[in-house]
Amino acid sequence: MKKIILLLALAFSAFLSQAQTTTLKAGDTAPDFKLKNVDNKEVSFGTFKDAKGYIVVFTCNTCPYAIGYEQRIIDLDKKFRPQGYPVIAINPNDPEASTADTFSKMQDLAKSKKYPFPYLFDPGQKITDEYGAKRTPHIFIVSKTSKGNIVEYVGAIDNDPEGNKADKVKYAEDVIASLKSGQKPAITQTKEIGCTVKRKAKA
Amino acid sequence: MKIKSFYYIILISIFSVSAYSQNVKLLNINQLNERIKNGKDSTYVVNFWATWCAPCIKELPHFEKLKEEHKSDKLAVLLVSLDFKSKLESNVIPFVKRKNLKNEVFLLNESSPQEFIDRIDPSWSGSIPATLFIKNDKRKFVETEFTYEQLLTEYKKL
Numbered sequence: 001m002k003k004i005i006l007l008l009a010l011a012f013s014a015f016l017s018q019a020q021t022t023t024l025k026a027g028d029t030a031p032d033f034k035l036k037n038v039d040n041k042e043v044s045f046g047t048f049k050d051a052k053g054y055i056v057v058f059t060c061n062t063c064p065y066a067i068g069y070e071q072r073i074i075d076l077d078k079k080f081r082p083q084g085y086p087v088i089a090i091n092p093n094d095p096e097a098s099t100a101d102t103f104s105k106m107q108d109l110a111k112s113k114k115y116p117f118p119y120l121f122d123p124g125q126k127i128t129d130e131y132g133a134k135r136t137p138h139i140f141i142v143s144k145t146s147k148g149n150i151v152e153y154v155g156a157i158d159n160d161p162e163g164n165k166a167d168k169v170k171y172a173e174d175v176i177a178s179l180k181s182g183q184k185p186a187i188t189q190t191k192e193i194g195c196t197v198k199r200k201a202k203a
Numbered sequence: 204m205k206i207k208s209f210y211y212i213i214l215i216s217i218f219s220v221s222a223y224s225q226n227v228k229l230l231n232i233n234q235l236n237e238r239i240k241n242g243k244d245s246t247y248v249v250n251f252w253a254t255w256c257a258p259c260i261k262e263l264p265h266f267e268k269l270k271e272e273h274k275s276d277k278l279a280v281l282l283v284s285l286d287f288k289s290k291l292e293s294n295v296i297p298f299v300k301r302k303n304l305k306n307e308v309f310l311l312n313e314s315s316p317q318e319f320i321d322r323i324d325p326s327w328s329g330s331i332p333a334t335l336f337i338k339n340d341k342r343k344f345v346e347t348e349f350t351y352e353q354l355l356t357e358y359k360k361l
Contacts, residue, residue, distance in 0.1 A: 064255045064287065135330065159315045162287045193316040193329040195255065 023132030023154060026188035030056070030142040030149040033127045035090065035120035036103070038110040043088065043118040045142075045149055052084035053143040053152070053179060055172065058092040058133035061109050062100045063195035065161055066136040070113065072157055073137065076172060077117040085141075085176050087117035092128035092136065098198035128197060135194035141175050141185075152179060155190030227296050230283065230309035232322045239337055244279040246361060249335040251311075251323075253285045254298045258348040259332040263302065265351040269358060270306055278358075280306040285331060288312065336361055 024030065034044045045054060057073055059066045077087035093101040103121045110119045122128050131140055141153040153175040160168035175185040230238070239247050250266050252259035263282070270280045282304065286295050291310050299308050313319040320329045324344035327333060334354075336343040338361040345357060 064253075064290075068287070134328070156316065159317050161316060162289065162314060164289075165314055190317055191320050191327075191329045193320070196258075196330050 023134060024140065024151050025154060026151055026185075028151045030054075030140065030151050031127070031130045032149065033090075033120075033122075033130075035122055035127060037118040037120055038103075038107040038115070039118075043120055045088075045144075047118070048086050050084065051086055051144060053141065053176075054149070055080060055085055055087045055176075056131070056140040056142060057087060057089045057137055057157075058128060058131070058135075058139075058197070059089050059137040060091050060093045060098070060101050060195075060198075061105055062093070062098055063136045065194035068161055068163055069137045069157055072163070074113070074116060076157070079173075080176055081116070083176070083180065085179075089115070089117055089119045090122050090127060090133075091119065092122060092125060092133045092138075093198040094125060094200050097200050101198070125197070125199065134197060135192050136197065137194055138192045139172055141172060141179075143179055153185055153188050154192075156192045159190075161193055227284070227291060227299055227308045227310055229288070229291070229312040231312040232319055234312075235281070235283065235309070238281070242279055243277070245277040245339060246358075247279050247281060247335075247337040248358065249281045249283055249337070251283050251285055251331050251333045251335075253331060254290070254294045255286070256331050262332055262349050262354075263304070265349055265354045267305055268351055269354055273358075282306050282308045284308065284310045286310060 030045075032045050034042050037043045045051070048054065055076055059069065059073060073087060073089065081087065091101055091106055095102040106119055106121060109115075133140075137157060139153070139155065139157050140151055142149050143152050153171065155171065157172045158168045158170045159165075171187055171190055174187065178185040235249070239249075248266065248269065250259075250263075252263060254260070266280050266282060270278065284295050288310065295308075295310055311319065316329055320327050323335060324342075326344060327346060330346060332348050333344070333346040334349070334357075336345070336357060341361065343357070343361070349357070
């Protein structure tokens with residue numbers, strides 16, 4: 001009997017892991033979370049009581065694209081947190097698969113770069129899978145509405161990963177500008193380029 | 204003195220020959236399309252990779268082996284790196300040298316992913332490794348890491 005339950009549980013978890021592969025889209029509900037920040041305090045959407053929305057960024061310590069975007073993520077928070085749209089960064093990488101993405105190394109990085117935003121550890125990559133985050137960085141802009149937290153935009157921060165174009169298209173900033181003026185963003189999805197989320201090798 | 208300068212000339216020429224053979228050129232999508240259109244080969248296997256991408260590095264030897272084992276075929280294997288342009292001298296060229304890659308290596312000279320991803324293939328999510336197979340008018344795009352057997356199967360299916 002025990003064996004059957006175990007088999008069923010395994011089959012169910014296999015089903016779950018299959019179901020996780022889709023990425024949220026504009027219009028979907030953004031799942032709330034309660035994850036440990038680098039300061040050891042738990043952070044959820046509710047942590048920001050006066051927020052009008054959130055800039056959820058899946059990013060990490062290690063990927064060249066994440067490193068390339070780091071300052072731009074800091075700047076997003078500096079610009080938009082006072083306007084009601086704070087950055088919440090979540091590290092989607094498995095620390096065993098990517099040993100420079102452990103919680104203590106996240107703490108070191110957040111401290112040395114003076115992250116003004118929470119940088120959250122996602123045990124078991126649960127929230128990563130709920131959002132269907134595939135890459136670092138992968139951004140989800142969420143608005144707080146009467147119907148709950150709704151995804152407004154998914155994809156890249158801008159169209160210039162290397163960060164040397166003067167005339168970059170700033171997707172994230174444009175989305176927030178639309179939301180602030182009470183409009184739906186013109187672009188709700190772009191292809192996020194970056195490193196693949198690191199997972200344990202499948203047994 | 205003369206012998207010494209002769210020695211230097213030899214050294215410099217050896218260095219420049221080896222530097223030439225390990226050259227990594229910048230290449231945009233138009234140039235890639237032209238390279239394929241005007242090339243003498245009939246089959247092109249274009250692998251997109253980067254020095255920071257572990258699964259890419261793992262499969263690179265398979266692309267070297269594919270070319271090595273099909274020398275008599277009209278096959279060109281093009282290895283197109285998506286590393287940042289600023290990493291060409293510091294990362295990409297030393298990597299190509301260290302791994303002694305024999306296939307042609309390029310660094311993609313495009314800066315807007317939203318455009319170049321779709322121009323390679325609209326189905327591409329943007330993740331690497333990814334490989335484009337072209338034989339005459341046929342195009343096939345595969346966004347996955349290959350074993351040698353899988354790569355060989357794809358090549359033979361063309």
